[in-house]
Amino acid sequence: MFEFILPLSLVFLVLYILTVQFRRTRKHGEPPLIKGWIPFLGKALEFGRDAHTFLAAHEKNNGDVFTVLIAGKYITFIMNPLLYPYVIKHGKQLDFHEFSDQVAPVTFGYPHVSSGKFPGLPEQIQKSFRHLQGENLDCMTQSMMGNLMLVFRQDYLSGESEWRTESMYQLCISVMFEATFLTMYGKPSHTNRHSGMVTLRKDLVKFDNMFPLLIARVPIFLLRGTKAIRQKLINFFHPNKISSWSNTSVFIKERAAIFEQYDRLGDIDKAAHHFAILWASVGNTLPATFWAMYYLVIHPEALAVVREEINSVLKASGIKADPNKDLSLTREQLDRLLYLESSINESLRLSSASMNIRVAKEDFSLQLERERFIQVRKGDIISLYPQSMHMDPEIYENPEVYKFDRFFEDGKEKTDFYKNGQRLKHYLMPFGSGSTKCPGRYFAINEIKQFLTLLLIYFDVEVLEGQKPCIQDPRRAGLGILHPATDIQIRYRLRRD
Numbered sequence: 417m418f419e420f421i422l423p424l425s426l427v428f429l430v431l432y433i434l435t436v437q438f439r440r441t442r443k444h445g446e447p448p449l450i451k452g453w454i455p456f457l458g459k460a461l462e463f464g465r466d467a468h469t470f471l472a473a474h475e476k477n478n479g480d481v482f483t484v485l486i487a488g489k490y491i492t493f494i495m496n497p498l499l500y501p502y503v504i505k506h507g508k509q510l511d512f513h514e515f516s517d518q519v520a521p522v523t524f525g526y527p528h529v530s531s532g533k534f535p536g537l538p539e540q541i542q543k544s545f546r547h548l549q550g551e552n553l554d555c556m557t558q559s560m561m562g563n564l565m566l567v568f569r570q571d572y573l574s575g576e577s578e579w580r581t582e583s584m585y586q587l588c589i590s591v592m593f594e595a596t597f598l599t600m601y602g603k604p605s606h607t608n609r610h611s612g613m614v615t616l617r618k619d620l621v622k623f624d625n626m627f628p629l630l631i632a633r634v635p636i637f638l639l640r641g642t643k644a645i646r647q648k649l650i651n652f653f654h655p656n657k658i659s660s661w662s663n664t665s666v667f668i669k670e671r672a673a674i675f676e677q678y679d680r681l682g683d684i685d686k687a688a689h690h691f692a693i694l695w696a697s698v699g700n701t702l703p704a705t706f707w708a709m710y711y712l713v714i715h716p717e718a719l720a721v722v723r724e725e726i727n728s729v730l731k732a733s734g735i736k737a738d739p740n741k742d743l744s745l746t747r748e749q750l751d752r753l754l755y756l757e758s759s760i761n762e763s764l765r766l767s768s769a770s771m772n773i774r775v776a777k778e779d780f781s782l783q784l785e786r787e788r789f790i791q792v793r794k795g796d797i798i799s800l801y802p803q804s805m806h807m808d809p810e811i812y813e814n815p816e817v818y819k820f821d822r823f824f825e826d827g828k829e830k831t832d833f834y835k836n837g838q839r840l841k842h843y844l845m846p847f848g849s850g851s852t853k854c855p856g857r858y859f860a861i862n863e864i865k866q867f868l869t870l871l872l873i874y875f876d877v878e879v880l881e882g883q884k885p886c887i888q889d890p891r892r893a894g895l896g897i898l899h900p901a902t903d904i905q906i907r908y909r910l911r912r913d
Contacts, residue, residue, distance in 0.1 A: 430589055438681075440490065445781070445791035447492055448478040455791060456873045458485025467769065467893035468803050472493065475804070481790060487632055490553075491773075491797045491878035492790070494908065497805040498835055499784045500842045503774065503798055504850040506782065510774035512852040513538075523630045524695070525646055530586045533680050540674045547667035553858055556665060557601060557747050560863050563595040564870055565742045566608060573739040573874060577910040583903040584713075588706045592867055593617045596697050599863075601653075601690075602664035616652060619645050624699060626654050629893055640738070646691075653690035655683050668693070700896040701860045704846075707767040707897070708760045709912035710886055711818045713877050718759060718820035723872045731871075737873045739910070750865050760824040760864055761844060764897070765806045768846035771894035772800040799892075802845035811835055811843065846897070873911070880905045 442449040452458040462470050463486055467632040471493060474482055480496035494503055503510065517530045517538075529537045546552060568591065594613050604610055626642045636643045655672065658664070668690070675686040712719045729752050730737065731747075737743055751757075776796045781789045792798065807815045811833050812822070823830050823844075847854040854860070871877065883905060888898040 432769045440485070442483075443791060445789065446483065447790050448482040449485075450474060450478070450482060452534070456488045458487070460487040464873045464893065466890050467801070468807065469891075471801055471804055481784070483796070489797055490793070490795075491799050493799050493801055494784070495801070495804055496835070497808075497811070497840055497842060498801075498838055500800055500849065502782070502784045503800060504842070506774075507851065508905070509777050509780045509782075511777050512774055514775040514777070515773055519631055519633070520692065520756070522636075523627070524635065524688050524692040525650060526685050526692065527681070533894075534678055535676060538676070540677075541671065544667060544674065547665070547670065548859050553862070554668070554747055556667070556859055557862050557866075558744065559663070559665065560595060560599045560859075561744055561866050562742055563598040564591065564863075564866055566596050566598070567591050568870055568874070569739060570609075572908075573772070573910065577912055578739065579909045581905060581907050584710060584906045585706050585880075585900055585903040585904070586705075587908075588709060588867075589617065589702045590614075592702055592705050593620075593698055594702070595867075596863065597694065598663075600668055600693070600697055601658060602661035602667050602668075605660050605662055612652075616649070617858075619649055620624070620695065620698070623649060624695070627695075627699070628895060631895065647688075649685045649694075650684060650691045653687040653694075655686050658690065692904045701863065703865055703897040703899045704760075704764060704824075704860070705864050706870060706900060707763040709871065709877075710900075710904065711763045711766070711866070712759055712816050712820070713879055714885075715818060715820060718818075719872070722753075722756050722759055722820070722868075725753055726872055730754060734874065739874055741875070743870065745869065747862065750862055750869075753865060753869070754824055754827075754829060755821060756865055756868060759820040760861060760868075761823045762818060762820055764846040765812070765815075765822075765844060767804045767888060767897050768806065769890075769893045769898050770846060770848065770896050772802065772845065772849045772852070774798045796821065800845070800849065802842075803893075805835075805840075805842075805864065806844070808835070813841065875908045876911055877906055877908045880907055 440451065450459060452462075454461075463484070474484070474493075475495045480499070481494055483490055483492045485491075495498065513530070515526060521524075521528045527533070529541070546554065571591070594609070594617070597610070597613070597616075610616075622645050623642065626636075626639045629639055630636060630642075636646065649788070650772045655675075658668075658672070661803075671689065671693070672686070675681050675689060696763065712722060729749055733745075733749060735743065774797070776792045776794050776798065778794050780792055782792050782798070783789050796818065805811060809815050825832075831843070833840050842849060847857040847860075887901045889901040890898065892898055
């Protein structure tokens with residue numbers, strides 16, 4: 417019997433320590449505090465089940481600012497989008513990089529670059545993202561179009577014009593994953609396509625399924641097989657291997673050159689950085705592409721308008737679609753597809769559940785309005801949760817309904833949305849906010865546009881009858897684009913007109 421006493425006593429000791437450690441009480445000037453009854457976990461389980469409903473209920477009971485204990489972290493949620501600018505512009509005492517610098521290295525398996533071992537490396541990495549924006553984006557956009565044509569032509573555009581069946585999500589990820597990989601990292605020296613792409617994609621999906629747990633800092637050795645999968649993914653990007661690839665993007669070339677300047681970065685460390693960029697390039701873009709396609713396909717009237725817009729732009733540019741020849745659209749031509757962009761933005765509004773976070777670097781008083789302040793403690797997280805804004809009926813009429821032209825008005829992009837009679841500075845936030853906004857957001861929107869353009873030009877697509885509507889999996893709430901809970905079967909064929 418004695419052999420059970422020690423483990424039981426340790427359990428009680430751990431529970432006691434956790435209870436003491438998280439015996440926090442609300443101080444004067446601090447927001448309402450919601451801790452829950454489970455030490456350390458707090459409200460993590462309820463938040464994980466349905467974050468949007470959970471936060472909406474607490475906003476109703478506690479007002480538009482409140483603090484919640486979630487998995488050992490005290491997170492202060494700012495629910496009113498009119499208050500977002502006060503947080504976004506407040507960079508002195510609030511820092512995003514403290515969180516990312518701690519979590520990303522552990523998740524992707526590379527050393528902490530912000531340590532003194534690598535002086536100047538974080539700054540150089542940050543500068544490399546300029547290749548994903550502005551004029552530098554043109555080359556990436558053209559390359560992506562060619563690679564999408566390559567994959568579509570070889571895997572989907574051949575054969576007779578007969579109906580074929582496919583899983584929609586699988587179609588999206590198989591085409592977009594390989595085309596994005598080729599655009600970012602290039603091609604093998606003697607062929608157009610890499611061998612092992614299917615295996616690489618499946619391994620990335622397995623790793624991505626564990627991503628929420630890794631971000632929550634669950635040790636990777638506790639996640640069965642994940643460490644081996646991660647190592648396999650990292651090994652694919654060994655510097656000796658990628659140096660032999662051709663047509664590599666300037667973005668990846670510059671990052672590789674930067675890494676070579678640091679002798680303390682081993683080859684596996686460099687490979688892990690490249691792997692992290694692959695995940696960043698596709699982790700949210702793949703499900704975003706799925707939802708953009710799904711909502712268009714199940715709304716034929718929207719699909720017809722978008723397809724007509726695409727055909728009009730092609731006709732005005734003197735472009736005739738031919739499945740045997742590359743179709744090229746410039747960034748300016750893509751920018752003219754306003755209905756298409758609105759439909760993508762609407763699908764992002766419905767599927768995005770990202771959490772914009774900042775970490776308090778010190779105890780301080782955070783100003784939210786002219787005469788409104790809240791007290792913040794060092795180490796606490798300040799969070800914006802835009803999904804609550806995206807689903808606010810005061811901002812978006814019938815927010816649960818897909819309206820492909822919601823972001824289109826009077827022949828241009830609609831940007832005027834209001835809360836309490838005040839125009840919102842931030843009304844659609846799938847890519848983060850402020851200086852931490854995703855640097856690849858323009859490339860992501862362009863490649864989704866390109867994928868849908870080619871799909872609608874070359875194919876008729878229908879959802880097979882008798883299937884239930886596709887719903888979102890809430891388990892990735894706070895991490896970006898929600899995944900579909902189940903896939904959906906479609907049929908497609910080459911267009912005859």
